[in-house]
Amino acid sequence: KSHISFVMVCYEEQANLILFLQPQQYSYPSIFIYGHRASGKSHVMQVLFKELELPHATVSCVECVSVASLFEHVLLSFFGYEAASLLPRSPSLSDFVRIYRQQCSRSPAKQTRYIVMEKSELLRDADANLLPALLRLQELVEDNITVILLSEISWDKFRPNTGCFEPLLLHFPDYSKVELQQILSLDRNPSYSAEFYSSYINILLGVFYSVCRDLRELRHLAALNFSKFCEPLAEGKVKETDTHKLWRNIEPHLKKAMQTVYLREVSSHQWEQMQQMEKEADNCLFFPLPKGLSAHTHVELPYYSKFLLIAAYLASYNPARTDKRFFLKHHGKIRKTHFQKKNEKASNHLLGPKPFPLDRLLAIFYSVVDSRVAPTASIFSQISSLVTLQLLTQVSHDDQLDAPKYKCAVPLDFICAISRTVNFDIVKYLYDFLQ
Template sequence: MDASKEDIPYREEISSISELLPCRESQIKLLLSLFGEREFMTLPSFFLYGHTATGKSAVTNSILKTCKLPHVLVNCVECYSSRFLYEAALNGLYACRESGRPDMPIKCENMNDFVRLFRQTCSELHLQNETVYIVLDKAERLREMDANILPAFLRMQELVDGNVCVILLSEIVWEKFRCGTGFLEPLIVHFPDYNKDELLRILVRSAPAEYPLDFYQMYLNLVLSVFHMVCRNLSELQHLAAINFKKYVEPIKSGEATENDSRKLWKNFEPHLKKALQTVYLREVSSTQWEKMLEESDVGKMITQQGLSSRTHVELPYYSKYLLIAAYLASYNPAKSDKKFFSKHSDKQKKKLLKKQERTNNHMLGPKPFPLDRLMAVFYAIVEGKVAPTANIFMQITSLVSVHLLAQVAGDDQIDVPKYKCLVSLDFIKSVARTVNFDVIRYLYDFV
């Protein structure tokens, strides 16, 4: 593509997307120039990598939606098996033409069928003359699937003999994906971490209307001065800034200080901020619980007398509760029911389950073992907010095993794939679910 046409077709899109996603102008401009027009042939594959909350998914989704390019979004954590992955991509194609869903969900078992069905579906939807983008988020999970999946997706344009582009989104570098020869090298685009100035520029966009912008910017500078050295995750920083602002302006609302009394505001806020520092990543409570604690009494007194140490009503860290709920669902629900309960593309009305009297009661048979990838898929589907499967999450699984709420069981012949089963009772999991306002009965196969 010559330089004169590099960014002219998408000049307005660059401006609108950059306004929506600041500090990612260079990546937006690069991807838009490489995508080209809808009918242009593009590169077979892209590999976008960077740490959690660096804008990979947001930039990709914004570009595809703003430019109205035909695309399919597949999360490899939710689609933890190759069959789920193929079917999610094929059924998702119908959204490109606003066709909703196919009359019957497409079934696909292997890569050969996927290539054939992909070509056939594109023909039915009249997508042959446009570039179709397949976006695979959390692409590092592809390494755990069949060995032919990743090389085939990288060569999808060649296999389907059509205009298709595969975009891999990952938190690890491309070198970790190479496991043999024959790979078609994708174009690699790096999304670096936001620096302190960029974080401030993004966070200040959420300033409350009732306070001056300079005042909120000063508050953010205080928050970043404490958290920036231990946390660069934009999502976590947004969460911390939002839930702690009420405590910062407390002296103003009570009339003890004004917006210009920065020393008095800081003196009141500093002990609270140190307590909040202990809950980075490993949240002890949810946002609503934290706000309720602030409303009921002074947070320092609340934490020492009632909250984090004694835990009269919060027995587990916030994410551990969802992990335990996910483990219970995986232990007592058959794997075939996961798609009905958790898949975004499932049609609950068309799927008919057996009558209750014709089923075997799973609670009578006891908990069944389940693999780690199924646990993470259920957790990712039910947890409040978007949570990346980081090392902190896996540490909490280990903690649940150590306190005998989960048990690790021996796998059949897959040494590298651990299996677990849930050891808690139905009454216990119902009480845990109530603390996070999750209706666990609604997702249990025996009760629907």
């Protein structure tokens, strides 16, 4: 236990509690572990299972696209390929329980077996009987097995309306500033002393801690900006102990980088280039692009942000009444003459982008994206990011929180370039280009 506590910095309390839950006979049927993103849930479980060599099956609810793949993965992890091959093509819960019991009678558990369900909040969208069955799987299969659910939401929001077995609850709280300092300092560059890197992390947290507590994002920011912090040192202008001079050099750089928190597509160097290009674009006399747009041609957007921008362009330049024809299956052939009216003879591209509500943007986005996407906070934050990058313009007032409206602020050649990177033929979905 002392070795495990050493490996897991800042997780000792949670690790010791999980170790305490391992009795000599049967363990608790199900444990619900919850906490915000990057709060150490998966890391603690991985270290415990590796150090104690416990039999376990780790299942990602994002990667398991069906119940069949879930059952197959569990049987494969505990009993091998032959057991997994006994499942029928479309197995039911009773098929899984039957095969598990057969295999368990041949290979009884010498110690508790564990099934870890990562991103388990997605189980709420699965079959209604799956989650209640997992919570009392120990009783169903008559084996010493514990199901551990890892989630970013609390049990009150997770619990099914129909009722189920109540699991043991374990909360992973957010890291304090001291804990973040301790964890991030472990990533120090071997070319520099531990004190020097710790002082850098202290400066970084002083700037970003008020707006970002995500360990993954802070780790990304630390790696991204460290070379800039070391520039005066590499040039021989200062020493490692001149913290004040190092701070004055990096402070404006970090404050600019604050505008790109959670925007993985924009590095700090790219952000400085964007600022410079915006100044040059303001001085352009002939057909100036929207502010900052020329700079964005050098920025690589995340995958879903590209589809959000494509959806925004379609919403800006297509009449709203054509959405069903473009984005619903079995719509039949669309003819432009059926939609034209006297006031629509002019091209929508010549008239400019029209505002559209948020719900229309999301409806088009979910239609054009080539995979199933849950309406998470990440999608909404990427919309805000596109507004920050001035690729979208919010035209409604700030106090209209219930119905925000936007306009797409990019030209046709820009959106065509974005569409080519995701193999999406946007011209086929533009009303102005119908034959």
